[in-house]
Amino acid sequence: MVVEEQNLESGGSVRVVIKGESHLRNVLWGPVRWIKMLAKELHWSFVFGVVSLYGINQGLGGSLGRVATEYYMKDVQKVQPSESQALTAITKIPWIIKPLWGILTDVLPIYGFHRRPYFVLAGVLGVVSMLFISVLGNLHLYLALLWMTIASAAMAIADVTIDACTAYNSIKHPSLASDMQSLCSLSSSIGALLGFFMSGILVHLVGSKGVFGLLTLPFALASVVGMVFSESHVPGFSYKQVNQKFIDAGRAMWRTMKCSDVWRPSLYMYISLALSLNIHEGLFYWFTDSKDGPLFAQETVGFILSIGSVGSILGATLYQLVLKDHAFRGICLWTQLLFALAGMLDLILVLRLNLKLGLPDYLFIVVDEVASQMIGRLKWMPLLVLTSKLCPHGIEGTFFALLMSIDNAGFMTSSWLGGVLLHVLNVTRTEFGNLWLAVLIRNVLRVSPLFVLFLVPKGDQNTFKLPGEIIGEDSDSDEEKEEARNLELASLVHSADRR
Numbered sequence: 001m002v003v004e005e006q007n008l009e010s011g012g013s014v015r016v017v018i019k020g021e022s023h024l025r026n027v028l029w030g031p032v033r034w035i036k037m038l039a040k041e042l043h044w045s046f047v048f049g050v051v052s053l054y055g056i057n058q059g060l061g062g063s064l065g066r067v068a069t070e071y072y073m074k075d076v077q078k079v080q081p082s083e084s085q086a087l088t089a090i091t092k093i094p095w096i097i098k099p100l101w102g103i104l105t106d107v108l109p110i111y112g113f114h115r116r117p118y119f120v121l122a123g124v125l126g127v128v129s130m131l132f133i134s135v136l137g138n139l140h141l142y143l144a145l146l147w148m149t150i151a152s153a154a155m156a157i158a159d160v161t162i163d164a165c166t167a168y169n170s171i172k173h174p175s176l177a178s179d180m181q182s183l184c185s186l187s188s189s190i191g192a193l194l195g196f197f198m199s200g201i202l203v204h205l206v207g208s209k210g211v212f213g214l215l216t217l218p219f220a221l222a223s224v225v226g227m228v229f230s231e232s233h234v235p236g237f238s239y240k241q242v243n244q245k246f247i248d249a250g251r252a253m254w255r256t257m258k259c260s261d262v263w264r265p266s267l268y269m270y271i272s273l274a275l276s277l278n279i280h281e282g283l284f285y286w287f288t289d290s291k292d293g294p295l296f297a298q299e300t301v302g303f304i305l306s307i308g309s310v311g312s313i314l315g316a317t318l319y320q321l322v323l324k325d326h327a328f329r330g331i332c333l334w335t336q337l338l339f340a341l342a343g344m345l346d347l348i349l350v351l352r353l354n355l356k357l358g359l360p361d362y363l364f365i366v367v368d369e370v371a372s373q374m375i376g377r378l379k380w381m382p383l384l385v386l387t388s389k390l391c392p393h394g395i396e397g398t399f400f401a402l403l404m405s406i407d408n409a410g411f412m413t414s415s416w417l418g419g420v421l422l423h424v425l426n427v428t429r430t431e432f433g434n435l436w437l438a439v440l441i442r443n444v445l446r447v448s449p450l451f452v453l454f455l456v457p458k459g460d461q462n463t464f465k466l467p468g469e470i471i472g473e474d475s476d477s478d479e480e481k482e483e484a485r486n487l488e489l490a491s492l493v494h495s496a497d498r499r
Contacts, residue, residue: 038183041176042169045230047183049119052225053162054184058155059191061218063309067199067302068211069148070284074429076208077141082423085281087145089415094153095408099253101160102400107245112233118161119226126154126219134213151219158222160404167400170388178324181384185316185377193309200302253402261457262390265328266406268455269383272336273410275449277442278418282427282435283346287365289429292352294361304362308369315377328382329456335379336453340446342372347443350436383407386457418442 039047073084101118110117129151133144166184170177202211257263286293287301296304323331345368348354354364387407391399421441425434 034179035183038176038179041173042180043230045225045228046165046169049162049165049225049229050180050183051187052221053119053158055187055191057158057218057222059188059193060195061191061215062155063192063195063305064199064202064211065151065215067196067305068203068208068215070281071203071298072144072208072212074285074288077144079141080428081281081285082419082427085278085415085419085422087141088148088281089412089419090145091148091152092408092412092415094149094156095159096405096412098156098160098405098408099402101157102164102402103246103249105161105164107249108242109234112235113231114234115161115165115231116226116229118157119229120223121226122154122158122161123219123221123223123226124154125157126151126222127216129154130212130215130219134209151215154219154222158225160400162225163400163404167388167391171391174389177388178320178385181381181388182316182320182324185319185381185384186313189309189312189316189377192312193306195306196302196309197306198302199305200297200299203302204298253399256399257402264455265386265390265457266403268332268449268452269387269403270406270410270413271452272332272379272383272449273407274413274417275445276339276414277421277438277445278411278414279422279427279435279438279442281419282422282432282438283350285427285429286350286432286435292432294365296362300362304365304369307366308373311370311373311375312377314370315374316381318374319378319381323378323382324385326382327458328386329453329458331382332379332456333450333453335375335382336446336450338375339379340443342368342375343439343443343446345371347436347439350432350439 035047069088070084073079073088079087105114105118108114129147133139133147133151136143139147166180170180199211202214206214257266284301287296289295345364349361349364349368354361387400387403390403418438421438425438427435427438
């Protein structure tokens, strides 16, 4: 903005001219116009659902739950880092069976609706599970794990339902696919920023169990989404056909998965995630317990993680502005290399080299977290777009869930392998002598997915699509029937049977 003062001949008064005001207004109102455009094209209830579920339920609630779980395992249940990592990975099993939730939302409407009742169900399960953990005292480790897994299932059900809506809209409006993924990621990142910022303070004030009690609110919001979501009613559904529809869904998924354009990138996504070993619990224990480490307080941990979420927001923004039109294979190459390079910052921190360079722990770990989150988001965004474009018509929820379950299996494999690595290297609650070696091994393995990069398609992110016979575009009548029946499976199954 430029301000100029000009003398006027009549009376010698001063006029202030502000340049660049319209540009500033465009910058400030640009995101608002973007959201309004998506709400107009896709309906406001879809945008509300994305913001509520990705932003508040998963972003805000997920970040609060993550920090609360780490302190709950460490301070209440008092388990070792490797054990904590293996047990918390078990809570991700509901995300592995996402195809089951996807099939349910696609083929089993409740009271004539495919999506709305599942949002409500997810909210109820989440509220009940969080109440049990927060209220019951001296809860056994495995009972606590059970309720955490139920809460994870609730979040997975809500996630797969909104995923189905996103996948459907990505195919119906292919030019908006990147915009939708950007909205999802930005909502998640902003929610995580707020959640991490509050997490350490809340854990300090009310304890980890108290935070679990507060998490009932984000889950309750999922039920609200189910009450207001716009969806066509499916009258006269015959529940006697449910078993056959499950069989047909399995056959349709198998036909699609056999397509090389589908299984090859799916295999790459799994390998890329599984070989990026997760050793977060070892680093977390070192941050908070080791006398040789930074000894960060609860509030500091939450603040550092919240600053790291800024990196995630920057990554989503950078992708939206610069990278969304690039080819899949090229962007996967560079982000994987940067991901391995960013991991070396953890090695510098664990070896205390930052202190020898005159960089304090607090400053260095903030830079580390921002860089890691930004690059991680850049690495993840094109995979999300690719996943949404691999879904055939009619079973968007089911197949998107299948692909995401493959990704979640990669995450769980990464956590278990990381836990095994921590155990083998004898990284415990008080012993961190080999933690640097665990970090180094993790960083080396992050480069290995590049050897299977040929599995990723070469096409750019806006024009890539599956072959017509796979995606289910056999005829206009099929498409019209599909839209009228609101994502029912029949159109895809019939077209597949004709082949």
